[in-house]
Amino acid sequence: MKLTFFGGAGEVTGSCLRVAAGSLNFLVDCGLFQGAMRGPDNAPARNRAAYARDLGELDFVLLTHAHLDHSGLLPRFAAARARAPLIWCTKPTADLLPVMLKDSAHIQSREANRPRGRRGRAPATEAPLYTSDDVDRLATRLIGVPYGAQFRPHPAASVRLRSAGHIVGAAFAEVELVDGRGRKRRLTVSGDLGEASPLLVSEREARADCDVLVVESTYGNRNHRPLADTEDEREALERFAADILGRVSCPGEPPAGPCLDFGGRRLLCVGGRANLVAQYRALVERAGGVFEWHDGGREEAVSRLPDLLARQDAVICPADCVSHSAYYQLKRYCKLSGTPCLMLKGSGLGSFAEGLRRLAEGRVQIGADQLE
Ligand SMILES: [Zn+2]
Numbered sequence: 014m015k016l017t018f019f020g021g022a023g024e025v026t027g028s029c030l031r032v033a034a035g036s037l038n039f040l041v042d043c044g045l046f047q048g049a050m051r052g053p054d055n056a057p058a059r060n061r062a063a064y065a066r067d068l069g070e071l072d073f074v075l076l077t078h079a080h081l082d083h084s085g086l087l088p089r090f091a092a093a094r095a096r097a098p099l100i101w102c103t104k105p106t107a108d109l110l111p112v113m114l115k116d117s118a119h120i121q122s123r124e125a126n127r128p129r130g131r132r133g134r135a136p137a138t139e140a141p142l143y144t145s146d147d148v149d150r151l152a153t154r155l156i157g158v159p160y161g162a163q164f165r166p167h168p169a170a171s172v173r174l175r176s177a178g179h180i181v182g183a184a185f186a187e188v189e190l191v192d193g194r195g196r197k198r199r200l201t202v203s204g205d206l207g208e209a210s211p212l213l214v215s216e217r218e219a220r221a222d223c224d225v226l227v228v229e230s231t232y233g234n235r236n237h238r239p240l241a242d243t244e245d246e247r248e249a250l251e252r253f254a255a256d257i258l259g260r261v262s263c264p265g266e267p268p269a270g271p272c273l274d275f276g277g278r279r280l281l282c283v284g285g286r287a288n289l290v291a292q293y294r295a296l297v298e299r300a301g302g303v304f305e306w307h308d309g310g311r312e313e314a315v316s317r318l319p320d321l322l323a324r325q326d327a328v329i330c331p332a333d334c335v336s337h338s339a340y341y342q343l344k345r346y347c348k349l350s351g352t353p354c355l356m357l358k359g360s361g362l363g364s365f366a367e368g369l370r371r372l373a374e375g376r377v378q379i380g381a382d383q384l385e
């Protein structure tokens with residue numbers, strides 16, 4: 014049995030292990046390198062090289078979990094190649110993976126389109142490795158199996174995926190295979206391991222009856238903190254969330270707090286974090302307002318701003334998540350029209366709720382007020 018580590022050994026990202034035994038050739042994980050964006054060993058260049066690397070003819074791929082440092086280069090198998098291998102993972106991972114990879118494709122395309130200053134265009138090496146369409150194609154090659162079920166991705170290999178704790182769907186792989194000398198060998202690859210008694214995912218299984226064990230050791234010199242500390246942190250988060258909601262909650266609705274009345278007024282949010290838009294909307298609607306969102310990014314979308322702005326009563330803009338052109342167009346428009354506009358320094362829920370309070374209380378009069 015020959016093991017080749019293309020990443021995730023001597024470092025913590027880019028996990029990719031090739032196993033060759035007899036005529037059998039398969040991969041466990043195919044992760045993205047993360048880390049320095051510049052310098053001789055920068056992550057984009059390593060990912061580009063890894064994406065194009067010849068891995069030989071693969072019989073199948075096993076995926077331990079959906080974190081990008083284990084899965085982020087899998088779309089290389091999305092290309093319409095007749096011999097592209099199937100990818101086996103747990104059912105929850107098969108559900109989660111396309112979401113994670115589409116996010117990765119989105120981030121890559123945003124990075125590639127980011128203005129590069131006076132010297133102009135981004136170098137060709139920073140073009141996205143894959144697109145959302147590639148992820149859709151890859152999703153057709155995923156096979157989700159239940160935890161603990163034995164399956165045969167190849168006549169010479171039988172596999173079980175067992176719970177590794179860590180995240181939803183995470184598994185370690187137990188592989189029984191026949192090596193080049195006709196001997197039965199048992200290989201276990203741990204992937205990332207979580208706590209023995211996690212709060213949110215299924216209990217990690219404990220097994221080590223194998224001939225060869227490849228084990229994750231990133232935190233091998235540390236113990237998990239006590240469960241009580243995690244519960245304290247969760248309570249602190251709940252208090253924080255209650256405090257934010259309290260700032261815009263209405264009478265009779267727990268948690269009690271001062272009622273902000275947006276009185277059916279329309280509020281446009283330009284920019285901000287896409288993953289928080291639902292919460293921004295909930296805060297505005299809770300205060301009785303009508304919420305619209307503009308991502309504040311791409312050039313073609315900025316041209317839609319004047320139309321959108323014309324029907325707003327107020328505008329809020331987390332200025333750290335907005336393109337330059339949207340930012341300046343917004344300031345100019347609000348100054349000319351007198352539409353109350355608040356630029357936020359942060360894009361978190363706390364500063365959004367505080368900004369909403371100032372707008373609702375009419376404490377923003379002109380078109381370029383900045384929330385400190
Ligand atoms: Zn992980």
